[in-house]
Amino acid sequence: MTVTEKLARFITEHLASAIPSQVMDIAKRQVLDTLGVALVGSLEPASAIVFNYVQSQAAAPEASVLGRNLRTTAENAALANGVAAHALDYDDTWVPKAHPSCTVFPVVMALSEKLHLSGAEALAAFIIGLEVHGKVASAGQNYATKGFHSTPLSGSLGATAAAARLLRLDVLQTASALGIAGSLAGGMVRNVGTMTKPLHAGNAARNGIVAASLAREGFTADEDIIDGANGFGEMFLQGWARDPKSIPDTLGSPFHIVEPGIGVKLYPSCYMHARPIDAVFALKGQYGITYDQIEWVEVVIDPGLVRRSDPEPKTGLKAKFSIQYNVAAAILDGAITLGTFSEERVRSKDMAQAMKKVRLKIDEAIPTDYASAYTVLTIGTRAGKTYSIRVDHPVGSWWCPAPLERIVGKYQDNAHYVLTPEAVERTKELILDLENLKDINELTSTLSEQHKGV
Numbered sequence: 001m002t003v004t005e006k007l008a009r010f011i012t013e014h015l016a017s018a019i020p021s022q023v024m025d026i027a028k029r030q031v032l033d034t035l036g037v038a039l040v041g042s043l044e045p046a047s048a049i050v051f052n053y054v055q056s057q058a059a060a061p062e063a064s065v066l067g068r069n070l071r072t073t074a075e076n077a078a079l080a081n082g083v084a085a086h087a088l089d090y091d092d093t094w095v096p097k098a099h100p101s102c103t104v105f106p107v108v109m110a111l112s113e114k115l116h117l118s119g120a121e122a123l124a125a126f127i128i129g130l131e132v133h134g135k136v137a138s139a140g141q142n143y144a145t146k147g148f149h150s151t152p153l154s155g156s157l158g159a160t161a162a163a164a165r166l167l168r169l170d171v172l173q174t175a176s177a178l179g180i181a182g183s184l185a186g187g188m189v190r191n192v193g194t195m196t197k198p199l200h201a202g203n204a205a206r207n208g209i210v211a212a213s214l215a216r217e218g219f220t221a222d223e224d225i226i227d228g229a230n231g232f233g234e235m236f237l238q239g240w241a242r243d244p245k246s247i248p249d250t251l252g253s254p255f256h257i258v259e260p261g262i263g264v265k266l267y268p269s270c271y272m273h274a275r276p277i278d279a280v281f282a283l284k285g286q287y288g289i290t291y292d293q294i295e296w297v298e299v300v301i302d303p304g305l306v307r308r309s310d311p312e313p314k315t316g317l318k319a320k321f322s323i324q325y326n327v328a329a330a331i332l333d334g335a336i337t338l339g340t341f342s343e344e345r346v347r348s349k350d351m352a353q354a355m356k357k358v359r360l361k362i363d364e365a366i367p368t369d370y371a372s373a374y375t376v377l378t379i380g381t382r383a384g385k386t387y388s389i390r391v392d393h394p395v396g397s398w399w400c401p402a403p404l405e406r407i408v409g410k411y412q413d414n415a416h417y418v419l420t421p422e423a424v425e426r427t428k429e430l431i432l433d434l435e436n437l438k439d440i441n442e443l444t445s446t447l448s449e450q451h452k453g454v
Contacts, residue, residue, distance in 0.1 A: 002223065007161075033264050036411035038084040046195035074111050095138075098137060132154075133157060135250055276326065276375050279375060283388075293382055302368045311358075
């Protein structure tokens, strides 16, 4: 069998009952986290524009758009909810570098609602989609091919895997769906920091449903899209010289969300900034350092993070990807919240002064891969004292998982922007017991009927 066919067999034939309870528990946490960031992300300007576009389409009311009193086709719902899930760059991440759930969760939510599937079926499809997303990308040594954004690449395959599972495609149909998805995948790194970055996630989610739906009707594609000359791996993934035929042997053994694991963002900015932010909070907390005492802050980073240097970000979106801004906000405000990246805060005079205190230093000896990289941060005070700390693994990363109570707290903080307090608690309860939910519509109806009238 080809690599693609083996993937297709895993997607269609892996029994939900064979998924370990540990995997199910992690997956439910990621559903909760992704739903929360999608709810608050639905209020972003990018989401509003996509919502208006979706609303303008004459479409069957199959699935809900988060944060809105609107039902549309499953494809359009996946598009809108995928954009919302990634709009704030507050969604989960892992290695190889990508945001997995924002491409798979919208597919699972939309099709499960349309088809009145159970929570157990939805959860299994979510896990299978993430597994394909992670294991195919891991067959490359590093990152997406230069210039490509990784999330919509392997994300398109993960989204398609989840859709194929939920639509109950057979093996050949699923292989064709993956082939179609290979041609639909794409996204340019140049668009990072703009509204088009979250569009990458929404488009991957929509493409997953489109690819699986076309394949179900007999639409054909290359039957081994993953491997070989000009295949998905060779085209999109660096280091594809590793043996791709080993991919099927790693599926579910263990699941990617267990090993290497999946990271929950505790700050609504680029995940590369979690280390220096944690470092600031650790030093301030340990030594009682106040902002007025700080003369300068030096952040020692690996060479790969030079691209995250932006001493004067002009917008909230740009600020999310500026190391200097994130460190400045941490020392000035003592917290990194959604309000940290408002246009008003980014342009404030005191933040501009705080950013002048932050300087970057590149250390060529620090590895550039995220697994081995680290950050050394030093605070110098007006009194002439210096305090330093090295951070290898930020809280929330796959090496240092966030405890459930912090994930629940993050969900509650995010969801309250859209849902009533009662709906926040009810949806939390439903998701943490998702495998016992008879119809996903019990969850989606709560999301659509008990919002604050956005």
